[in-house]
Amino acid sequence: MPRKVCVVVTARPSYSRVRSVLAAIQEHPDLELQLVVAASALLDRYGNAHKVIEAEGFPIDRRVYMILEGENLVTSAKSTGLGVAELATVFDNLGPTMVVTIADRFETMATAIAASYQHIPLVHIQGGEVTGSIDEKVRHAVTKLADIHFVATEKSAERVIRMGERSDRVFITGCPSLDVASSALERPPTDLANVIESVGGVGPDLDLDRGYMVVMQHPVTTEHTGSQRQIEETLVAVTESEIPTLWFWPNVDAGSDGTSRGIRAFRERHGPGNIHFVKNVPPDEFLRLVYDSRLIVGNSSVGVRECSFMGVPAVNIGTRQSGRERGQNVVDVDYERTAIAKAIDEQANKGRLESDLLYGDGNAGPRVAELLATAPLSVDKRLTY
Amino acid sequence: MPRKVCVVVTARPSYSRVRSVLAAIQEHPDLELQLVVAASALLDRYGNAHKVIEAEGFPIDRRVYMILEGENLVTSAKSTGLGVAELATVFDNLGPTMVVTIADRFETMATAIAASYQHIPLVHIQGGEVTGSIDEKVRHAVTKLADIHFVATEKSAERVIRMGERSDRVFITGCPSLDVASSALERPPTDLANVIESVGGVGPDLDLDRGYMVVMQHPVTTEHTGSQRQIEETLVAVTESEIPTLWFWPNVDAGSDGTSRGIRAFRERHGPGNIHFVKNVPPDEFLRLVYDSRLIVGNSSVGVRECSFMGVPAVNIGTRQSGRERGQNVVDVDYERTAIAKAIDEQANKGRLESDLLYGDGNAGPRVAELLATAPLSVDKRLTY
Amino acid sequence: MPRKVCVVVTARPSYSRVRSVLAAIQEHPDLELQLVVAASALLDRYGNAHKVIEAEGFPIDRRVYMILEGENLVTSAKSTGLGVAELATVFDNLGPTMVVTIADRFETMATAIAASYQHIPLVHIQGGEVTGSIDEKVRHAVTKLADIHFVATEKSAERVIRMGERSDRVFITGCPSLDVASSALERPPTDLANVIESVGGVGPDLDLDRGYMVVMQHPVTTEHTGSQRQIEETLVAVTESEIPTLWFWPNVDAGSDGTSRGIRAFRERHGPGNIHFVKNVPPDEFLRLVYDSRLIVGNSSVGVRECSFMGVPAVNIGTRQSGRERGQNVVDVDYERTAIAKAIDEQANKGRLESDLLYGDGNAGPRVAELLATAPLSVDKRLTY
C-alpha cells in the first residue's frame, strides 16, 4: 500500500520550492500525493498559485481559504489559528500517512500543529536555517513539532541536530527550489523581445536587449511599520540606475500593505520609466528570467539560494536573509538608496558567475520522494540530551 | 508606567502552578496583572477553575471558551486553532507588555502563537523538561517561540540553552508549583474525620485514620486508545491494596474520555469500597492532602515535583513523567497491576522523607515577578549557533 | 448529469428524521448523495450517530467536529460559528448542486449560512412549525435563507408562505421521520425478553412482559438553568409509577449538562429500580420500541409526531413542543411530578390508538427525492409582499 503523502502549499513561492518534490511523489510507485492548497496560494492578488498548480498537472485535493484581511500582526496570528482548525479537519478526512510542510512562513505553523497534534508524522523541508524575524521563531518551532527533517545544507543539518533532534531523522537533501533552477537552465533562453508581453503586469514597455535586472522585495515582519519607507529606498535606487527592470510583486505578510502602498505611491508620483511591475509568472519561467538577467536585487531568498547555484550576481537588501549562508554571488546592503545604487552598479557588470552547490545539486525532488517512501515513521520523540 | 503582564490560564493544574506568580504580580508595584482564563479552566467537568480563581482574589479580564467536544486528537488540534484566533483578538484588545504561558499542555501553543506573532514578548514558564508524548513537542516548540524562559532546574536551563536560546534570557526560578506546596505545609493538618465531606465527590465514606493514599492518573495522549485499559490496571491495584484512597479526576486531554470511561465502568461493575472519587479541591488544600497522605500514585507531575519537595513517597506509573528529573521519593512502574500493587506496598510504609530542593525552594513566585518587572524585552531572536 | 445533493447531518435525531430521504436520494437515478456528518453526530456521548450511519450503508463524505465543550449559550453560538467556517470550506470543495438542512437545531444555521452565502440553493426540511425557544428563531431564520421548503403539514406550508416565501417553492411532503415509523411497523415486534441486553446502557435488568414505557426528555434552551430541576420532576414521577422504563439519553444542547447531571445525581441517590438508561439504538429499532410500548413520556417531538402516526399515547411535558400541532394521542402537562404521574397513569392503559396522518403518510422520502431532482433551482428571492 503506497504511503499517502499530504503536502500543504500555502503560497506561490512555497510551490516553486517544492514543485520537483510534488512531481517526484507523483511518479514514485510507493507514494500517493494528497495536495492541499491554502492561504495566499488561493488569492488573486498573490498570483493565483492554485491555477498554476493545476495547470502544471497537480490536481488539488482540498482548497482552504484562511488568510484574514488586514495584513497586520493580529491577522497573521488569526489566519494561522483558522488554518489549524480547518487543516485538522482536512487531515482527519484525508487520512494521510504523513504530512509535509515547507519552510517558515507564518501559516506553516498551522500545518505543523494540525498534523503533529493528530500524531501524523510531520516532515519539515528546509529547517535549520537562520534569518531572524518571526520566520526564525516559526521555523524552529516547526522543527520541534516535526519528526523528519529534510534540510538544504550541512550547516542546517548540524543546527537541527544541535536543537535536540535525532541525527537519524535529519537528511541533507539540498533545497528542492534548486531543482527548478536546474531545470530552468535547460529551458530556451528568455525571448527578450517578448518578455514584457508574456509576463503581463503594468508599467512601461521596456527594451531588454542590453540586459535587465530582476527585483523582488518582501516586507520584513518584525519591521513592518517601516516597510513603505524601505521599499522606497530600493525604488529610488533602481529608478536611478536606469537599468530596465522586472519588478515582482511581494507575497502576503504583515506589512505587505506598506510595501504595496509604497510601490503604488511611487508609481503614481514618479512613473518610473525603467520599471515594469509583474504579479506572477510560472516558477521555472521566473527562474529562467532571473538566470538570463544581469543581477537580482531585493531580499528574496532566490538571490541567496537559487542565484548562488545559477551564478547570478545578487544585491541583498536589509535583514531578511541575514544569517542565511551565502555564496560569492551576494553583496549585502542596508535599506539605503546610495548603498543600494552602488551595489547595483558593482554587480550589474560582473556577468555570469560560477555555480556554487552550497544549497544543493538540483536533484532534491527525487531524493526527498525516495526518503518519504522509506524513512521510518514515528511520532513520539524527545530531546536527545 | 507598570508593565502589563498578561497571564493565560487554561487548566486547573496550570492555575495551581502559577498561583504564587499571580499573587506576586498583583503585589509588585511595577506590574499590572491581566488575567485570561480559557479552555478547560472554564469547564464544569474539570472543576470550574475559573470560580476558584475568582474566589481566591484574582479578577478575570477575559474568558475564552475554546475546547471542542470529542476529546480526540482532531479536536485537540482544532481547539488550539480556535484558541489562537481568539487569543489574538484578546491580546490585540488588552495590549499587554508581555504574555506569560505555562508549561506544555496542547492548548498553550495557542497562547504562544497569538503572542509571538503579534511581537509581544512571550514568557515561558517550565521549559526544558523532557517527558515524551505530544507535550514534549509542544513544550519545545513553545520554547522556540518564547523570548524569556523561567525554568525549574539547572538541567532544564541547560537544555533550553542547548536548543539555541540566549543564556541571558534563561532564568532558573524554581517551579512556582512548589510555592503552593511550601504554603500548604503551613496550613493546619488535614482534618481526617471530615475530609470526605469537605472534598465532595462520589464513592464510599472512608475512614482515613490509619492513613490514606492519593491517586491522580491522566491519559497519555500518544497512547490514548489504551487509556481505558491503563486506568483499569491502576484501579485494580488500588482496590486490592485496601488502603483508603482519594482519587482525583483527570483533566481534559485527548483520551480522557477513555480514562473517564474506564473509571465509570469500573465503578459500575466493582463499586470499589476503598476509593472515593473527587473532582476538584483548591490547590493548597489538595497539596496539604497529599502532604498528609502516605503516598501518591499515578502519573501526575505532583508525584515527581511537589512530592520530592514535600517528601511524600510516590508510585509513578507509565511514560508520562519519563525523562523528568526525579528525587529519591519516586518508584517507577509500568501499567501493570502486579507491579503497581508491589510498589504501593513498598512506598506506603516509608513515612515522610527528607525534602529535596531539586525543583525549587518554594519561593519562585516573587522571583518570577521581579524578573518580569526588570528583564530586558525583545522579540527578535536567532539561534545562538 | 445528476444533481449533487449535499445533506448535512448534525445529530442523531436529525439522522433518524432524514434516513428515508438519504435512501431515496441514493436510489434516484438523477441524484448523487454527498453526505456530511458533523457536530454531535460524531460524538460518543450522543450515541456515535456516524457509526450507525455508515453501518446502515451511507458512506460519509466529510466529517466536521464543531461542538465546543461547555454546553452553555456561549458555546452554542461559537460552535455554530465554527461550523459556518468549516462547512463553507466543505461546500466549496464538494461543489454541490444544492444543500439540504434539517429542522431547527442551533447548529443547522451553520449549514444554512454556508450554503446560502455561497449561492448554493438551500433546501429546508421541516420549516413552518411553532415551538417557541431558540429553535423557533433558528427555524424561521433558516426559512428566510432557504430557497426550497419541504414542510410536514398544511398549516406549516401556510406559515412559510405567510412569512413571504413563494408558494411555488413550498412543498407539503409530510415529515420523513414518519417513514421510519412506517417501516418500524413492519419490523418484527420487539423481543421483550432480550430488549435490555440488546439496547445496552446502564441500570437494572427489567421485566418488560407486562409492558413498558419510553422516556426521552431534552433540556429546553431558553430555560436551561432549570433543566436539572425539570428532569427531577420527571424522574420522580416515573420512578413512582413503577412501570418498567427505557429512558433515552438527551442530545447535545445548552443545558443538557443540567439534564445529564440531574439524571446522574438521581441515579446515585435513588438507584431507581424500574428505569434502565440507554444511550442510543438505531432509529427504526427505537421507533419499534416506542410502537410496542404502552406510552411515551418527555418532551421529544417523537411523542407528538411519530406517535400520532403510530397511535402511541404520549405524555408531553413542558414547553418544548408547545405550538406544534398535535393529534389525539397527546396529553400535555407541566414540569410537575404530580401532574406527570397522573398523566402517565391515564395514558398507560389506553392501548394502541388509531393512526393520524397529520404529519405525513410514511412516504416522504421518495417524494422529497423526486422534488430534489426536479424542482427549479434559484438563489435570488424576495419577499412576496
Add this chain to the structure above:
Amino acid sequence: MPRKVCVVVTARPSYSRVRSVLAAIQEHPDLELQLVVAASALLDRYGNAHKVIEAEGFPIDRRVYMILEGENLVTSAKSTGLGVAELATVFDNLGPTMVVTIADRFETMATAIAASYQHIPLVHIQGGEVTGSIDEKVRHAVTKLADIHFVATEKSAERVIRMGERSDRVFITGCPSLDVASSALERPPTDLANVIESVGGVGPDLDLDRGYMVVMQHPVTTEHTGSQRQIEETLVAVTESEIPTLWFWPNVDAGSDGTSRGIRAFRERHGPGNIHFVKNVPPDEFLRLVYDSRLIVGNSSVGVRECSFMGVPAVNIGTRQSGRERGQNVVDVDYERTAIAKAIDEQANKGRLESDLLYGDGNAGPRVAELLATAPLSVDKRLTY
C-alpha cells in the same frame, strides 16, 4: 442601573447610518454604550472607519478582525462564521443588556447569531426592506432572530409584522442615516475651491465651480462575476458626461475585487480627466458633498434614502436598490452606458428638489435611544400565526 447597549459596527456605511444613534445612547441617562468595531470597519482599504469613529468621540470597547481575504462567496461565509465565534466571546465578556445590529450586510448575521443564541435581546435597525440579492436573505433572517425592530418606513413595519413579528415590538423610527443628512444640511456649504485637496484620493484636480456629481457603485453579490463589466458601463458614461465627478470607492463584499479591478483597469487605460477617486470622508462631510452636488449616480442606498430627504436628483443603476421604496428624486436605469448617460443628462440640470419624509424626519437617533431605554425586553418569541 442603566441598560448596557452593545452596538456592533462592521462597516463604514453602517457607522454613518447609526452615528446619531450612538450619540443619543451616549447622552441618554439610562443607557450605557458598549461599542464593538469589527470586519471592514477596521480595514485600511475600506477607509479605516475605526479611526473616524474614535476621532468623533466614540471610544471602542472591542476590535474584532474577521474578514477573510478572497472577496468571494466562500470567504463571505467564513468571515461570518469567524465573526459569530468571536462576537460570542465578546458578548460573553461584556455582558450587554441588549445588542444592536444594523441593516443587512452579510456579516451582520454574525452579530445576530452571537446575541440571539446567548439569549441577549437583539435589536435590528432597518428591517423590512426589499432589495433582492443575498442582502435580502440576510435582512429577513436577522428579523427572525431579532426581538425588537426599528424600521424606517410604514411599509417596512407592515412587512416585518406580516413575517410574523409581534406588532408591539416593531417601531417606525425613521432611518437614522437621515439624521446625518439632516445635520449635514446645517454644515457650511462645501468649499468648492478646496474639496479635492480636503478629500484626498487620486486622479486629476477638478474645477467644481460649475457643479459636480457624486458616484458610488457597489458590487452586487448575486451578480458578482459581472461586477467588472458593470462598473465599466458607469465609468464610460460618467467620463463622457464631462461633468466633474467625485467617485467614492466601494465597500467590502464578494465581488468588490471585480469592481476595484474594473476601476483600476479603466484608470490605467483611459485616465479619465473628469473623475477624482476618493476612499473615504467623514459621513456628514460626505452627505454635505452630496447635498451640494448636482446629482448622485450609482447604486448606493444614499441615492434613494438620504437624497430623497435632501432633494438631490439620483441616477440609480441596476438591481441593488430594486424593491426599495423611492421618492420623486430617483431615475432608474440598467447597467448600460447609453441609458446611464441619458439619465445623467436628465438629472444633472434639475437642481435641488423638495424634501420627502418617506424615510424619516432626521430625528431617529434620540427616538431610537429612548426606545432602547424603555422597550420591554424578552427573548422568547413565536410566530404570531
